[in-house]
Amino acid sequence: MVQLPPELSEEHVRTQFKKGDILRWESYPGKIEVKDRFFVLLTSCSESDDVLAVTATKKVSLYMDADGKRKFRDFLFVPAGDSQCFEKDTVIDLNWIEKFTIAEIIKLLGAGIRRVGSLSAEQLIKLDERVSASKLIAEDIKTKILQ
Numbered sequence: 001m002v003q004l005p006p007e008l009s010e011e012h013v014r015t016q017f018k019k020g021d022i023l024r025w026e027s028y029p030g031k032i033e034v035k036d037r038f039f040v041l042l043t044s045c046s047e048s049d050d051v052l053a054v055t056a057t058k059k060v061s062l063y064m065d066a067d068g069k070r071k072f073r074d075f076l077f078v079p080a081g082d083s084q085c086f087e088k089d090t091v092i093d094l095n096w097i098e099k100f101t102i103a104e105i106i107k108l109l110g111a112g113i114r115r116v117g118s119l120s121a122e123q124l125i126k127l128d129e130r131v132s133a134s135k136l137i138a139e140d141i142k143t144k145i146l147q
Contacts, residue, residue: 009106017045020119022085026112040092042145050099052144060089074134076127085117094130
């Protein structure tokens with residue numbers, strides 16, 4: 001893949017990456033293992049040098065009881081096919097909010113990180129509702145996400 005000059009990369013990220021975008025990070029260096037991960041941006045890249053993101057997982061059973069009831073409050077369930085990039089049932093976990101710098105995204109853009117889609121307007125509304133109702137997300141973080 002062609003590497004863009006830093007100034008073009010920053011402009012591209014700041015103008016094109018927005019709240020609700022879904023990023024795939026290949027070989028993400030997690031706490032337990034290195035693996036491919038999906039992240040959903042909670043804030044737009046145009047507003048600051050940091051962007052908030054949450055992880056998405058196909059391990060739905062960790063979040064739902066056997067009868068399909070939610071075990072936890074702070075997540076968004078996305079049924080298979082409801083999003084162009086989630087082929088299987090997926091959970092967006094709001095208990096794990098990570099801050100990335102624009103510089104980190106630019107450094108990995110094309111090599112490790114790529115945008116693979118976006119949440120629908122309906123899914124973004126549901127996501128904001130979950131954030132607003134959360135008792136675990138700090139108020140200053142909620143404010144950044146909901147503005």
